Amino acid sequence: MEKELAVLIAKLQGIAQTGKTYAKDPYDLERYDELKQITGQLAKLLYPTIPDDRLTVYLSADDGYATPKVDIRAVIFDQQDRLLLVQEKSDARWALPGGWADIGYSPMEIAEKETFEEAGIQVTGDRLIAVRDKAKHDYPPALIYTYKLFISCLFVEGELTSGLETSDVRFFSKTDVQKLALSEERNTYADIEMLFEDHFSPHKERINCD
Template identity: 50%
Template sequence: MEHKWLEWSKQLQAIAQSGLTYCKDPYDKERYEQLRDISVDILASYTGISHEKIKLTFASDTGYATPKVDVRAVIFHKDQILLVREKSDNAWALPGGWADIGYSPAEVAMKEVQEEAGLLVEPIKLLAVLDKKCHQHPPDPFHVYKIFIHCAIIGGELTGGLETSEVAFFSEHSLPELSQSRNTKSQIISMFEYLKDPNKAVLFD
């Protein structure tokens, strides 16, 4: 579960961003800017990250504030699951990433697998829609929904990409060090449940 300071910071940022989008009164605008500054101060105080960097990455969006979307592809071969090794932290994750404008969730899954693992896949079934704050991820300044899609291999060849150094299949009981910001062990284990029971209902928070 989230730290309270992170939850407060996100809520303040969302209120400020939406307020700045719709307010007409210049005094209200000033108050919303102050709220945004407070949210940045909270993050800077607890994380040690500079105000400038936080403003650029966390407090620079415009429009009504909504969660970001992360799409992950779940691919099985026999009794193993496909993971890619992320260059950024040298740990392993389901292939995937931020949803791209103009792409459906299924198209994002196909694109990410080809870019990160060299495989061509066909999306089969939605497995889970999870709220990142409800799981044991490291603190994240963004509110993120994670979509897990079961995909079948239809072509290509296993190879790393620009953001990945290795690609491999792992059994449920021999998982490598996982990239915790991208997926947790409990999430990976829950994906194996669909291998055992294809009719299992979609997971959601």
């Protein structure tokens, strides 16, 4: 139920944001402002501990036509078929290197940049593995409607080193990953299973996202 409510709140926020962008009538603008306020009240009821400043950013930071945000995750395997994960300082859990897409960078460039910043190694983006609608898979409920891109990357050079947002970085076998506490906002065990299946598949479709 919580996940369904979070998606509905995200839709309401999108309607309010898009409506304010295109509405001309002052009465319509007032109604969309009221809808935005109601959306904030619903979000606060669903997540009573959410800080007011974070709620304000959620409701007002974006403008224009409302679209999903894009979360990009880099997928790097070593020669022993182990997957690279970083330990996030924010929750002490493990995740694929990655983050929100930045303006001015292609998805592959984001994957490369985030890997260097979080894991200390240089990689080159190779292909798009999957795009997932976060609301339609088994992730924790979230107010921000998100598409997740998983991009295969190839090692170029460097030594594993944690970054400003990470406390550790290692390669893990499929068995070892199952023993980890994953940062499920960023990636789930189902994601990891999908990535290992792709890695061992003899038929890898090449889809560029540069």
